Amino acid sequence: MSDSNTTIFTNPSSFILLGIPGLEGVHVWISIPFCAMYAIAVLGNFTILLIVRMEQSLHAPMYYFLCMLAVTDLVLSTATLPKMLSIFWFNSREIEFSACLTQLYFIHCFTAMESGIFVALALDRYVAICDPLRHSTILTNAIVAKIALAVLLRGVLLLLPYPFLARRWPYCRTNVIAHTYCENIALVKLACADIRISSYYGLLVIFLVTGPDVSFITFSYTQILRAIFSLPTKDTRLKTFGTCGSHLCVILAFYIPALFSFLTHRFGHSVPLHFHVITANMYLLVPPMLNPIIYGVRTKQIQERLIHFFTDKGT
Structure with a gap:
């Protein structure tokens, strides 16, 4: 199948993912940090799951949430990175239409779940x-x-219309997606039809997911910061503030690129395409790498269990 932008056809059986448009010559170099982030994400999140499963004392609400976050991160990164690396390393750009819709659904569904966690x-x-x-x-x-x-139900049900709406549009202009993965708006923009339903529903999802989630997180950490500054000793304040500050940094690393990507698709037509695509990859790559470190390894109980595990191995 031709990957030309001018090919005329109706409802293709597959699409072509360009990778990062304009930076094709350095795809191999870009793949190095991407691959490293994926390896750290897989190792870190599996470690969290293993430690929580093995250690009875960690069977508590916070660690259950950490396990949910670890599973979500593993699905998010695995849904995108293997195909992305095949583009960078082997120029394997073709993706079946059904596989594209499946990837689209998993990415957006688990992004909503991550926000909820x-x-x-x-x-x-x-x-x-x-x-x-x-x-x-x-x-x-x-x-x-x-x-x-x-x-779980919010992510599964709220994002279910995405692939169904994308499937119903006719695609008769091009099958080339200027992206590293099948992003919803990047795909439906290729349709030769009025896609306002998809666009409006995407805005509704952002309103129903990001709006309440960001509002609650902001309220929670505002109250937390007030409580921190009322703690009796300076060392306790600094330690608690450092922990919450690192949590907020990871949260911002998730929401800012995600919102930037979403808004750029609709309003940021002057933003360079390669910058947009790289930014759109950040909220799928960086948080899964940082979450097990910031939420997990920096937690005292998990630190102790890790140290105990490695010292036992060494003796």
Whole structure:
């Protein structure tokens, strides 16, 4: 199948992913940090899952949320990186239409789940710092299970129309997607039809997911910061502030590139395409790499379990 932008056809069986347009000559070099981030993400998230499973004392709400985050990160990075690396290394750009829709759904569905898990973690930190005596009674296993189910169902059901809407459009101009993965708007923009339903539904999803999530996270960490500054000793304040500050950095590394990519598709026509595509990859690559480090390895209990594991191996 031709990858020309001028090919005339109707409803192609596959699409061509360009990778990072304008930077094709350095794809191999770009793949090095991308591959490193993927390796760290896989190793780190599997480590978190293994440690929490092995250590009975970590069977608590915060660590259940960390396990949910680890699974989400593994799915998000694995849904994108292998195909991306095949483009960079082997120039394997073709992707079947059904595979493209599947990738599209998994990316957007698990992105919504990740946002919901950040809210759950913010809730856990809020209760632990602002109302520590009631933490075990507020965040019971039953409540954690309900939160997990709500996060899962919201992602699965709210994003389900994306692939169905994308499938119904006729594609008769080009089958070339100027991206490293099948992003919803990047795909439906190729349709030779009025795609306002897809565009408006995408805005609705952002309003229903990002709006409430960012608002709750902002409220939670505002209250947390107020509680931190009322702590009795300076060392305790600095330690707690450092932990919450690193959490906020990871959260911002997720939301800022995601919102930038979403808004650029609709309003940022002057933004260079290669910059847009690189930024769109950041919220799928950077948080899965940082989350197990910031939320996991920096946590005292997981640190102790890791040290114990390696010292046992060494003796």
